[in-house]
Amino acid sequence: MANIRDVARHAGVSVSTVSNVLNGRANQMRQETLERIEQAMKELNYHPNRVAQQLKTGQAKMIGLLVPSIVNPSFAALAREVDLAAKKHQYRVLLGNTYRQEEEERAFLEDMMSHGVRGVIVAASNMEKPYFASAAAQGMIMINYDSRMPGGDVYNAMPFDSVSMDNVEAGRQAAQHLIDRGCRNIVFVTEATPTVSRSHKIGGFLEALRDSGLPCEHRIIEGKALSAYGDTEMSELGRALAGKVLDISPHPDGVVAINDALGIGLLVGLRDANISVPGDISVVGIDNIPLSELINPGLTSVMPPLAKMAELMVDRLLVRIEEPAIAPEEMLFVPTLVSRQSVR
Structure with missing residues (x-):
């Protein structure tokens, strides 16, 4: 079985040069040298001993990603982009479904520490919980995704980076698009359990209505999911909430959905009630999941620059x-609206 010295001899380089490649430090290396080393590893069928690397460095070439539920298409899309970004650095992603439960988050952090993982992206969670600070004190580097940290002195005391789409702007863009297309009786449909990102989207939505002189009272339609936050059942909830939308008289002519999964369910519920979209009601979602352009009608959606966000978080x-x-920072990304057939 070939070892690192065999690879170095076959490629005509030093052992330390091969080690740099194996540990992701090839950015200063000539491309021809890198290709020669990769070819030598292929010809010798060489596979590095990852356990030995971990024992030597105290860390694994893995990063963690904690999401509420991979069933939610928004988090599935995030996982894909983080995985692609990690692969550029020869890192793998260790994924954990937490269901927003504290015992699951705590257990995953402990497991990742024990496996040598030293960097974790935590999606849509309240990172003021003490076990996050405890993990940071033990050397875990963490990024808070899509749940902005509190401002002022409280934020400055937090040892985490914060990366998020500007959810206030996302809600504002969604509502403004409907207003620009002539909608005047507009509502926002969401799962009822409050989160930071949901409240920011609602805030931006109401801001657009106020700026256009449209009524802001009784504009939020909520439904309670069976699970705490509805992460695994957004489409079903959207379908059920179509009835609440149609209970309003006169019927709204525009709807913003908290995310695309709920928006797609809403489209199905409106279709079941023989309501034309966009003929009778226009619908805008948020997140721009891949399925949004495949349904009929295609769902107009506000899109985060997810690939750029994932690359930044991994880097x-x-x-x-x-x-x-290095001091932690808060980084906000501006979303863009993708226009499709669900808006008149």
């Missing part, structure tokens, strides 16, 4: 693992 984790003293 940021790896930089701060090497330099833990």
